[in-house]
Amino acid sequence: MSVELVPELAVAADAVLQVGYEPGAPTDVVQSLTNPGILLGALAGGAFGAALGALPAFIFTGFLVIGGSLGGGGFGVDVGFGPVFGPHISFAGGVAAAGYAANKGYMESGFDYHNAKDIGFALGSKPDILAVGAVFGVFGVLIEQLSRQLALPVDPIPVSIVISALVVRAVFGYSIVGKVSDKANGYFDMGPFEREEMREPGEVKGDGGKSSEDRLAVEPWLPNMYKWSHVAAIGFFTGLGAGVITYNMISGGHGLIAVFAGFGISAASLLFLNLGVDRIPVTHHMTLAGATAFLSTWEGGILMLTDLSAADLTAPLAFGAAPALLFGAVFGLFSAVVGEASQRVFYAHSDTHFDPPAAAIVVWTLTLGLMVIAGLLNWAVWIPGTGI
Template identity: 45%
Template sequence: MAVSELWAVGMLLAAFAGGAFGASVGALPSFSLAGLLVVVGELYRLVGKTLGAETLPVDITGSVAFGVVLGPHVAFGGGAAALAYATKRGYLDTDFDYHQAKEVTRGLGSEPDVLAVGGLFGVVGYWIATLSASLAIPVDPVALGVVGSAFAHRLAFGYSLVGARPSQWFDMGPFERRTTGGEEPVADGGRRVEPWLPYQYRWGNVLTLGVVVGVLGAYVAWLTASPFLAFGISVVALVFVNAGVAEIPVTHHISLPASTAVLALVDAPVGALTPTLVAGTVPLSVALLVGAGFGVLGALFGEVSQRVLYAHAETHLDPPAASIVVTSLCLGLLAIAGVLPSAVWVPLP
């Protein structure tokens, strides 16, 4: 994208509407819809390539799922910001266990001021992602937009940026004592300690999930030559989180770097990747090992992010998005250094 698109009226209006829509239906529901469109878009692309199409009429994945309609930097970021605003205004009264500005599974309806906040932060996320891509910063522009937007809404509405001193970032003790002894999960100074996913924060569990999902993400990428299909499947699974099904893991920050790392072993632009080319270049055993390694990185960075940026704070700053910023940067730097033949979809200077 060109920097001029930062001020294109049509795109700004669309980004505003996308952020307002994310606020209306809820941050996480909008992201689940994005995952569905990623799966549809990647299958559409795969079928088109199979049929010999040189180009496809619409890039569903890039233009819709990652664009201003459902892109997480727009819709999810707008929804999270609107939730923080509605909480600050006292609009919400629920039995949610955590700070209410973290209840990203809920929609916010049609209050004009709430939707306006969602729209404004949809524009903020759009600006961050567009500028990042225009400057060829070697990170995922969409994930950077999600994280930057979250920091912006914390600043705008008077929330703490992190919530704890560095010496306390990794302390989950207050929460663990509550689960074993019935105490309130409050640390020194009266801060609540709220792990992002109570069933997915222990280091051994995180490591195991990283290996399993990393292998599966690598296999899907090796089989289809798609860097995003496994990611889309992981995101669609969040429908069950929205539905309240117990202990559904969140894994898109694991499947995405695993899939991308496998395809980065092929010296070809992402548009030229085919299943035959990938399978002929990368042995399956190598692909699965690389996927497991990057899956572990994604999982571990996600856990670090939740402890530093989420657990001690009052609003939702998305740990998977923060993890993807780091893992995409790793892939970009490895490509710049010549260790990997390409960075696939990660922008390079």
Template identity: 45%
Template sequence: MAFAELWSVEMLAAAFAGGAFGAAVGALPSFTLAGLMVVVGELYALIQRTTDAAIPAVDITGSIAFGVVLGPHVAFGGGAAAVAYAAKRGYLDFDSDYHRAKEVTRGLGSKPDVLAMGGVFGIVGYWIATLSATLAFPLDPVALGVVGSALAHRAVFGYSLVGTTPKRLLDMSPFERRQTAEAGDVIQTDGGLPVEPWLPYQYRWTNVLLLGAVVGVLGGYVAYLTGSAFLTFGISVVVLSLVCAGVPDIPVTHHMALPASTAVLAAVDAPLGSLTPATIASALPLSEALLLGALFGSLGGLLGELAQRVFFAHADTHLDPPAASIVATSFLIGVLALAGVFPSAAWVPLP
């Protein structure tokens, strides 16, 4: 990407529209659509790599799922900013145990100023991700765009960046005791619980460690069989449609699946676009792939939990813990590649 893309009128218009769309349908619903497109795109790419038939070269994953149409840095980030804005304006009139500005599962309809705010932060996320990719920061530019956009909307709308003092960042005990916030104890805002875990059924360290290992094994296995770093990620994101539908206790696992699959492919000394199941099998035993997957899946889960305790549980708006985790795990994979531990970085940009 060139720096000129940062100011391309056409790309800015598309990013604005993507962010406004995320506001209209809701941040998480737009993300589930991105997951669906990832699955479609990765299957299409797999057919391209493994068949001799003339198939048009269309990057569905990169241009649609991770581009300005449904890219989380644009649509999800725009939707999260829009719901934070709508809560600040008093537009949200539903009852919830959680701060209203964290309700990323709901759509916001067609109110012009809300759509405009989603569009503006769609551009912010697009700028962050494009700049990161242009400068070849060794981490996931899309995830960085999601995190940077969330920090930006908190600053712009006057929300606290983390919501509590450093000594209390990891403290989940008020939620566990179901305490009511008291003056001088923990932060109380907008009538919500004083401490709100991102997922009340998925926040204990041992639980996310085990879940990460399980998902990581699956992510590593699918990457080993297909050469795709994103297919298990896409499947995990599609599952989030059940969260939008209100099905209880659905785990969120894409931040576990992605580093697991990526680490397996980074262990193969071949360009990502040329990877086939045969290439991977000749370079890496399946046992090592599963072990790598379990290790990086567990790490993704633990870092996601750390991020939710630092940036979500005590704060007032949605800063996505999985995106923060992916920033960290992709950076680790990039650093390991630069240090020569991994022969490649898979899809992670390298300077």
């Protein structure tokens, strides 16, 4: 059932909120994928990510989203997630460029892991590197728009990032999931890293002048944030905090765009990680989960943002503010744990960057989307087909 937004809380003049799930149409896909503005923006954005490096490019996204959610009328959010600066374009382009540059022997960054994982390293202006970034920027927007215009009930941006990362490995000759060292007891074993054990000779390819035995047997994504208890704790509290920020902003009249404020703050905080400050956590997948899950279940927020009455909210998961905040905190924890599981499978034993936050966002947004389809939630806010 589609409903009009309360005008003063509208994210954009033509926005419509709904309850339930509504699929997209193939004609929307064709129209989107033949839009020259989208394709040219993606070319530029992918090259931008290659030049600056994937992580610095993503930090730009964070600052844009902060500006848009806190006072930019939504414009910064649109730009931060759109052509040029969208992470499925600029970040994914930077990841691809690093994979290519390391494979060609261009990178000797001094990174502790395989150079192709060094997403904070700027790759400059070499034309072939920029071209790789540009091509993967276009690939990223094609996947994102296909998912978005079909209104698949999942966040299309991380879907694109995950697929792009795996394609990078296939195209440039890296193993899709990596090789588990003989010193590790399966994908989930981080023990060899804690014992500072190295790879065996010839076990994997060398890199940047290093041989196989110069590489750690296991390379966790965040050396200071991989223990399950640590990951769960930071996920719970950042998810809770993002929910509280969303609650306060919506109560103060900011509207739906407030749901992205926590994500923007988390993404921008990675500036300190890129500058080498130790022990900076990566939390944007947790804060986005906490805020979205909170607003998916906060009955008062749904009523404020739409012209629905309480009688229209028929799904069982609709709560007051306090239970909804706890629901958001649990989803923050869930996202954190899923991210950690994905890094143990797809990052710690491999050669190129695979983004655990993107994988986590895919899982929890799909979970919320399926909960809408199953009738457990009234909406999932911004997830395609379930909210806007």
